[in-house]
Amino acid sequence: ETGVTQTPRHLVMGMTNKKSLKCEQHLGHNAMYWYKQSAKKPLELMFVYNFKEQTENNSVPSRFSPECPNSSHLFLHLHTLQPEDSALYLCASSQTPTAGGRVTNEKLFFGSGTQLSVL
């Protein structure tokens, strides 16, 4: 148990569906992340939120829409996805010392991921 919970664990959706992935962290961290992990590519950073503010969007298509209502919850809203979006979507959290702080040696705590299949 890492303190980061993701739901659902598995999701199958059609290209016209709308679904959301949920992430909750119980560690008191102030930064949360979405990563994509597919078979053919390394772990890719998608979004970063610091103190609920999005500080990084790594050129992610608009069919992925993140939402961070508070420091403990992170969502990834999905719509009109493509089959190539099938992957493991991982949420992570970390503690930064100050708002927007740039630090070294941060430790990422990952959830177990949502395995997404787009048909």
Add this chain to the structure above:
Amino acid sequence: TQLLEQSPQFLSIQEGENLTVYCNSSSVFSSLQWYRQEPGEGPVLLVTVVTGGEVKKLKRLTFQFGDARKDSSLHITAAQPGDTGLYLCAPTDNYGQNFVFGPGTRLSVLP
């Protein structure tokens, strides 16, 4: 653009054998982290190395950070099936939280 490589890409060995995996980059890093990801789970941090030439030990795992802080190695002694997983290196720098991960080494230890 930062180029991060890990080798070998795949490794399958018998229980009890020793192995070394590598993480190499074209950039200098202030520190580097190693994570292990088991099937069906997210990555878990194993260690952070900070100083060039630093060596850290975690039971049967020995981590080394290169003198120039551009490469790192992970040596496992007497591998066990529980060591099976994807080993990822993740360098960090002084200017952000954007964790970039290497492509990983997928290790399989057979009983």
